[in-house]
Amino acid sequence: MTNVTVIGLGIMGLPMAVNLVNAGFTVTGYNRSRPKIDELVSKGGSGASSIADAVADADVIITMVPDSPDVEAVVSGEDGVFANATSGALWIDASTIRPDVSKRLAEDAAAAGIRPLDAPVSGGEQGAIDGVLSIMVGGEKSDFDAASDVLNAVGKTIVHVGPSGSGQTxxxxxxxxxxxxxxxxxxxxxxxxxxxxxxxxxxxxxxxxxxxxxxxxxxxxxxxxxxxxxxxxxxxxxxxxxxxxxxxxxxxxxxxxxxxxxxxxxxxxxxxxxxxxxxxxxxxxxxxxxxx
CATH class of the missing domain: 1.10.1040.10 (N-(1-d-carboxylethyl)-l-norvaline Dehydrogenase; domain 2)
Incomplete structure (x- = not known):
């Protein structure tokens, strides 16, 4: 799994994307504001002009956006992740959202052939920059294992804590x-x-x-x-x-x-x-x- 897309290049998402570049992954970023995309490109990544384009060839898709409605907006609809990602792709939601929403979206992802993990992070901006985030992951254990290289590139303490929604809890x-x-x-x-x-x-x-x-x-x-x-x-x-x-x-x-x-x-x-x-x-x- 070498192609990673990061959606949401904010205080946490951008340094995570840069660490993935530094770890040798091919990283595509998407953000609502262009300057953050340009910053990722300057660090060795690439940018996309839409979510659909960003996820088209992705093996792993990471979302890092502020709240439950933002995650729903990114993954749902004809231009969203679920409608455009390749079947079998891993979706890692690193956002912090409601556990019930996380569980529901995981069901929607599975129905679309996408493998979901809720993986919120702790450690703040410095932890994201240093690649030492603590990551609590909910979802199928086999999907957690498949995502290990990507997670290890951005975090230090990475623990599978149970089924979908458990990471958010x-x-x-x-x-x-x-x-x-x-x-x-x-x-x-x-x-x-x-x-x-x-x-x-x-x-x-x-x-x-x-x-x-x-x-x-x-x-x-x-x-x-x-x-x-x-x-x-x-x-x-x-x-x-x-x-x-x-x-x-x-x-x-x-x-x-x-x-x-x-x-x-x-x-x-x-x-x-x-x-x-x-x-x-x-x-x-x-x-x-x-x-x-």
Whole structure:
């Protein structure tokens, strides 16, 4: 499987496509805006002017778009993936969407002769650039095995977690944990600053103990620097927490902390700060403490 198409060349999709080029795959990219396609071409890939053209000769098709309706728009209809991909092609949806939508689209893919995997990723922009994403994959085990070379080119921790929809369920849990960690880290930084502690030293020692986490490693300095250039926008985390709270309600699972953090993220998005990196949740904590 050498021909890979990547649909959605955003913050995550473009570096993933570049890593596939670097791994020796023939990569075709499609994006709604042309500059991203041109950037992929400059890195050794090729571009397509439509989804139909992009998938015509693809062995593997990766979609990386923002939300459930976006995935449906890309794969459905006469110009979509399912109507134009070669029978037997692998479709890897790396987007983060609702598990129920993922399962339904997997059924549609199978009916069209396409082999579906839901494979949302975690690790942020830097993880995509470095090719060390954590990838949670739902679908048939045989299809997961067939996709291993492609997945290994963009990720480091790659685990088959169950049938279709399971990858999206695990990703929802991931987003719950990340959001709660970001909120706790933000509160801790504001707390340290209020007492005049050397915050860089404080975070260093916290990172070496039980409080340490990848969230602290990747987001702590951003909070200290007040640098919230997006690696993963709050608007997208808001969408993901909506998925978590809805799925938890359907399963009769209580997530009081998750519901609280979901409201906090929703509040900051409503205030117009949805374009910030999700570490920008810090600004709400600082404002509510009268420290910004």
């Amino acid at each position: 695990v990703k929802a849990a991931n987003q719950l944990i990340v959001a709660a960690n970001i909120e706790a880290l933000a509160e801790a930084v504001v707390f340290l600053e209020a007492y005049g502690v050397d915050t860089e030293a404080g975070l260093k020692v916290l990172g070496g103990g039980l409080a340490g986490s990848k969230v602290l490693d990747q987001k702590g300095q951003k909070m200290l620097d007040r640098n919230f250039d997006p690696g993963f926008r709050l608007t997208l985390h808001h969408k993901d927490l909506g998925i978590v709270t809805s799925a938890a309600r359907e399963a009769n699972v209580s997530i009081p902390l998750g519901a609280t953090v979901a409201q906090l993220v929703g509040n900051i998005v409503a205030q117009g700060d949805g374009g910030l990196d999700h570490s920008g949740l810090f600004t709400q904590v600082a404002r509510s403490s009268g420290r910004e």
